[in-house]
Amino acid sequence: MRLLKRWVRNKRGITPVLSSLLLTVIAVAAMALATTATYVITTNLRETMSERLIIEDVWFNNSTGMIQVYMRNTGKVAIHVSGVYVNHTESYFSRPFNLEVYQHQWLNISRSWSAGDVCSIDVVTTRGTHVGGYYKAP
Amino acid sequence: MLAVTTKHLRTNKRGISNVIVVMLSLVLVVIIVSNVVLWSYQMNEIDWERMQEKLSLVDVERTSNSRWFTNQREYVLSGGSQLLGTYNDTQAIDGAYESFVEGSNDSQQLNINGDFALDFASYPIELVRSIEIQAYYRANDSLENWFMKAYNWTNGEYDNACFNSTVGDTPTPKFGYYGVNAINGWQSYVQNGTIRVMLYNERADVNQTSADIDFFGVRLVLNKPRFSFTNEGSMVSHVVSIWITNATSHTRYDADFFVDSGANSVYMELAIDLPVDSFTVRAVTERGNIAVFNKN
Numbered sequence: 001m002r003l004l005k006r007w008v009r010n011k012r013g014i015t016p017v018l019s020s021l022l023l024t025v026i027a028v029a030a031m032a033l034a035t036t037a038t039y040v041i042t043t044n045l046r047e048t049m050s051e052r053l054i055i056e057d058v059w060f061n062n063s064t065g066m067i068q069v070y071m072r073n074t075g076k077v078a079i080h081v082s083g084v085y086v087n088h089t090e091s092y093f094s095r096p097f098n099l100e101v102y103q104h105q106w107l108n109i110s111r112s113w114s115a116g117d118v119c120s121i122d123v124v125t126t127r128g129t130h131v132g133g134y135y136k137a138p
Numbered sequence: 139m140l141a142v143t144t145k146h147l148r149t150n151k152r153g154i155s156n157v158i159v160v161m162l163s164l165v166l167v168v169i170i171v172s173n174v175v176l177w178s179y180q181m182n183e184i185d186w187e188r189m190q191e192k193l194s195l196v197d198v199e200r201t202s203n204s205r206w207f208t209n210q211r212e213y214v215l216s217g218g219s220q221l222l223g224t225y226n227d228t229q230a231i232d233g234a235y236e237s238f239v240e241g242s243n244d245s246q247q248l249n250i251n252g253d254f255a256l257d258f259a260s261y262p263i264e265l266v267r268s269i270e271i272q273a274y275y276r277a278n279d280s281l282e283n284w285f286m287k288a289y290n291w292t293n294g295e296y297d298n299a300c301f302n303s304t305v306g307d308t309p310t311p312k313f314g315y316y317g318v319n320a321i322n323g324w325q326s327y328v329q330n331g332t333i334r335v336m337l338y339n340e341r342a343d344v345n346q347t348s349a350d351i352d353f354f355g356v357r358l359v360l361n362k363p364r365f366s367f368t369n370e371g372s373m374v375s376h377v378v379s380i381w382i383t384n385a386t387s388h389t390r391y392d393a394d395f396f397v398d399s400g401a402n403s404v405y406m407e408l409a410i411d412l413p414v415d416s417f418t419v420r421a422v423t424e425r426g427n428i429a430v431f432n433k434n
Contacts, residue, residue, distance in 0.1 A: 031162070034162070034163075034166055035166070038166050038169055038170055041170055042169070042170050042173040042174065045170075045173070045174050045177075046173065046174070046177045049174075049177055049178055049181050050177070050181060052181075052184070052426065054422075054426040054428075056379065056381065056390070056420070056422050056428070057381055057383065057388055057390070057420070059383075059388040061388075068388075070388075070390065072379075072422070072426070074424070074425065074426040076181075104379070138385060
């Protein structure tokens, strides 16, 4: 009973405890923040480095009136196409266009052309990878 | 000295705190750098492998052939007799041959008949375009042409009505090839998976003809495109798709076959339908390279 009374009256002991507790919380929060930042930074860098995309075929399809580009994801991460440029002009394409690892499918671009035209096609992903080239319409 | 350092560390709390912060920061930096470096190394390796891949599509043929089917029992002869060897000697071109001689009677002509069992279980009958019959033989009488006929099960007699050539072959004292193809209507020559073929000389004359047969066989010509690849790279190539394109269509076929390093390889695919006119074939590898072949 005497001890309890002394502990309740002794205000000096609480400040160091609170101070240590606060410091511990701040340290843990700082570490968690640093670890998360590390994870985010490394994941982003890794995903950007891992993007690989190829064009298997380009078809100037007269029956659909579209330029069809067959794409394959040969990298190690899923790919999201954010833009398509034909002759350096942004063109409308079938959105959203996503490719999982090893997945492949047609990317349809709405764009007119004439026989014999040479088109520069540039496909850009959300992470900034470019794939494309010059293709001649038959 | 140790006691002094320990005392110094005990009293100077700020120093320890700085060390811990620096150490933790270093750990995080090392994690980031090692992750990036290792991943970069791995992706560089993939790029390097892709650059090293050298797969070529050297030829594309519309048809392919089955293996040779040979006679599995002794030939049935008329107008002559067997001199040397057995039917086993006619199953491969290997220098071993079976010899026959015409009968001594001037009116006799040598007929050599054999039954050839075809394997329609391995080669589906609906894919068969024609039947090729081939002999590698020699005869001592070049005045007598040699011919082939097959037994027509519909008509009940030997004929060559469905053969691409009926002019026969003039033999020489040296071994040579004589072959014909049973094209449209070849089905009438086949019963229960067997074709009966007769090799005979044109007409009898005063010379008693002898013939040596090194090889006598039958094979199926199939409607099955054949793609010939050469891998000149140092790594095995995995072909994952084949494109057949022409002016009107771009068709993609899934593929799954490997071409060893330094090897020539043939890929046959039933599902691929080649256009009649000119076309381009592209084979795409798993690493992302494309081998191209133009057929005009």
